[in-house]
Amino acid sequence: MAIPDVTTAEIARELDAAALEPLWMPFTPNRAFKRAPRLLVSAKDMHYVAADGRRILDGTAGLWCVNAGHAREPIVSAIQRSAARLDFAPTFQMGHPDGFRLAAELAALAPGDLDHVFFANSGSEAVDSALKIALAYAHAKGEPERALFVGRERAYHGVGFGGISVGGIPNNRKAFAAQLLPRVDHLPHTHDPARNAFSRGRPAHGAELADALEGIVARHGAQAIAAVIVEPVAGSTGVLVPPQGYLERLRAICDRHGLLLIFDEVITGFGRLGAPFATEYFGVMPDMITLAKGITNGAVPMGAVLVRRGIYDTIVDATPGGIEFFHGYTYSGHPLASAAALATLAVYEEERLFQRAAELAPYFEDAVHSLRGRPHVIDVRNTGLVAGIELEPRPGQPGTRGLDTFVDCFRRGALVRVTGDVLALSPPLIAERGHIDQIIETLGESLRHVP
């Protein structure tokens, strides 16, 4: 595969440790990385090319976002055309056609009356926007005391102060604990390996964990709660598939007490489960959906909140003149991102990629579960085209076995994702069976060799 625009000499220069130093890398052990960097220089379809020229099979759709495969021509040329035509349009008090077209297409794709769209630039911003919309909705209804958010243990909702407050990953909160949002409570997580290890699809046990929401309502009073936010499938914490009946129960309790339910679909959105959104896959309707990643196939940063019509109407109608919602970003619905998203949605539709994911899912399920019995594997869980393979941690060194396995896979030519001792797989939806086989074979080899 050609490596465009990057000469070997340039790559070699980049590999010089001093040249790597100024970049403060996110969610990365900086010093260790810079001693042994892993650089990617180009990508096409299912593969990356590493700086040393090796082809790396992408088992993670980049970072859960490149659902249609890399550098797809229709998306690339849409971005190029947009950049040449309209590089930027002010977002406040002005608009541009692609933003409105994209909102209409997303509204048509989403179920029911989730038909209004607020744009942001990342999943974190989408989450913060959704939380603010929930507060603004309460305010518009004359219920300003309705201000508490309910998140969940082990949840990942990005890195804004809102997101880490409702999130439940201790390391992401530790250094910032002194300044988290003050009014947040958390549901228990649903990870229950003692009862559910090696589940295929939704685990059988744990629907009753949703009942903890009743306890939270009893503790604070329903009238104090603005919204409940969960990932339908928790991704970044190591792929936690919701137990059978769990999301339905959460929705029922929210309905009983008049609480907004937000699904964070930054990972599950755009076909990951074999349906446009997890909302349709699980048949449970939230009041808002947060989106990012696959919305532009990862090609241009973009986030979005899908909002039910009644919420939009209530907030907008509460202010007959002037600005109704004091929130937004310079780059909300940026022309390049909008063009990329429109082209991405067209690729998803023309290639029937959501259906393709649904058709490939049983093969993927069998493949990932074939890792049961390999060294250190204590759980395999999956739904759609996402899977988590959990390894037994080394005594006193949690996370090191997972990290070593991830690095070994990369050395062998496959990109997987690691969080702690969980390896996550989420290949692009264009994957062929042979790609799945190669990812599983590579992972199996790594598991045999990594102590």
Ligand SMILES: Cc1ncc(COP(=O)(O)O)c(C=O)c1O
């Ligand atoms: C469920 C969920 N919400 C929010 C985010 C944050 O998205 P971003 O990194 O684009 O801010 C992520 C990122 O992985 C995510 O998985």
